[in-house]
Amino acid sequence: MLSKRSLVGVRWNFHTLAVLFFMLIGIQAFAADPAVDSSDEAVAAGKAVFNANCKTCHKLDQKLVGPALRGVSDRREIPWIKSFIKNSQALIASGDKTANDLYKEFNNTAMPAHEFLSDDDLNNLLSYIEFGDKVDPAAAAAVEGGAEGASAAGGGIPNEYLTVILAVLVVVLLLILVVLGLIISVLTKYLNKQELDEDDKEFVTQKFNLGKVFKSDGFIIIVTALVVAVVAKTAIDGLYSVGVQQGYAPTQPIAYSHKLHAGTLEIECQYCHTGVEIGRSANIPSPNICMNCHTHVQNVQGKEGISPEIQKIYDAVDNNTPIEWVRVHNLPDLAYFNHSQHVKVGGIECQTCHGPIQEMEVVGQHSALTMGWCIDCHRQTEIATEGNAYYDKLVQIHVDSKDALKVKDIGGLECAKCHY
CATH class of the missing domain: 1.20.5 (Single alpha-helices involved in coiled-coils or other helix-helix interfaces)
Known part of the structure; x- marks a missing residue:
């Protein structure tokens, strides 16, 4: 015989499934990947994030230091992608198989953490990765082949399948809710016809x-x-x-293009920034260094062919006045940084900290330059010891260790190294 207890059980299951239904609706909405937006605004904002943080190591349709990124939202789940971008090393340390496979595939190259990126930044970045710039057909074909291998290696359920699965679950759960609603209605009508005491009758007739x-x-x-x-x-x-000024790109007194000089003309950074291999500061070039080249440019073009921006250099030389460049990268006075130690001894490329400087029309601060950012680099960066006698004794001492010699092993985490 049906009883109050039976109705309680059915109602409890109905309410529980109703809650699960609306939760699943929320998951379904998330599975539709609102993060990947094809609008021009999202793609443009994502390109700025990509150029500032990813361009040095990644291309959309070709492998570079890291994998090609086009189609990553199809190969991986969105939450996983965001976790990997924000802190790949934490994901690797957690034992995540896909993250560890990627880490090994690309020669244990550690990707810097990007904890400073907001969720909107990541959504825009994913939008640019999927819809930004035109795809080279040959490169796209190569990436597509690589994507199949990545999926086979356990990169997660493709979004199309996940959407279908969730849609089926929503339909099934909706049918269950309808059935339970009918059962509750039938049970309520049945119990109302029975002789019940006041407490039971009150319970049966109660409304949500x-x-x-x-x-x-x-x-x-x-x-x-x-x-x-x-x-x-x-x-x-x-x-x-x-104090974090990442992305800071002030207007300079002369519209100097690193893209033209360091990129197109392939002038070495050290030619203009003369102190980078011999001292703490890289030095801002004086007008005299500019004139080493522009004297010949003037002789070829004549004064009539000189642009107004270059004329400012000539005026500075003629009037013996310095060019008042605006400093872009500012470290606090309490932090000590030596360019020669990193560039000459450590063999670190300028782009490691300054980003793709050879592609910048206007120079901006590429990296966060926070203490956490520096410490993370010291923990992950291996020492370039080959052919560098400076490290011979340290390598000999470290020979029994299973891990490669890294900056952290030679005092890179000691407070006094940077705070003196």
Whole structure:
């Protein structure tokens, strides 16, 4: 015989499944990949993020230092992609198979953490990766072949399949909710015809009260906790951004193009920045260094062919006045950084910190240059010891270690190295 207990069980299951239904609807909405937006605004914003943080090591349709990125949102799940971009080393350390396979495939090359990127930045980045710039057909074919191998290696369920699976689950759950609703209706009608005491009758005839849910202590506690968490997260993010000038690209007194000089003309950085291999500072070039080349340019073109920007260099030389360049990269006075130690001894390329400088019309700060960013680099960067006698004794001492000799092994994490 049906009883009050039976109705309680059915109602409880109905409410539980209803909650699961709406949660699944939310998951389904997420699975539609709102992160990947084909709008021009999202793609343009994503290109800026890509150029500032990814371009040195990645191309959209070809392998570079890292893998080609086009189609990554089809090969991987969006939350996984965002976790990998923000802190790939943490994902690798967690034992994630896909992350470790990528790490080994690309010669254990560690990707810098990008914790400073917001969720909107990551969404725009993914939009640019999927819809930005035209695809070279040959490169796209190569990437497509690589994508199949990546999926076979366990890169996650493709988004199309995941959407179909979730859609089927939503339909099934909707049917179950309809069936349970009918069962509750039939049970209620049946029990109303029986002789019930007052308590049972009150329970059978009761109606769901949404107002009581909103006024309940549990609901208030959950909402308060969420508000506090959001406020705390916003405050912490704000504190971490203090003093970080990543992306800062001031207007200079002369529109000097690194893209033309370092890129097209392939002039070495060291030619203009003379102190980079011999001292702490790289030095800002004086007008006299500019004139080493532009004297000959003037002789060929004549004064009439000189642009107004180059004329400013001649005026500075003629008037014996310095060019007031605006400093782009600023470290706090409490931090010590030596260019020669990194460039001459360590063999670090300028692009490692300054980004694709040979592609910049206007120079901007590419990296975060925070203490965490430097420490992370020291933990991951292997020492270029081959052919460098400076490290011979250190290599000999480190020979029994299983890991490669890294900056952290030679004092790179000691406070006094940078804070003197």
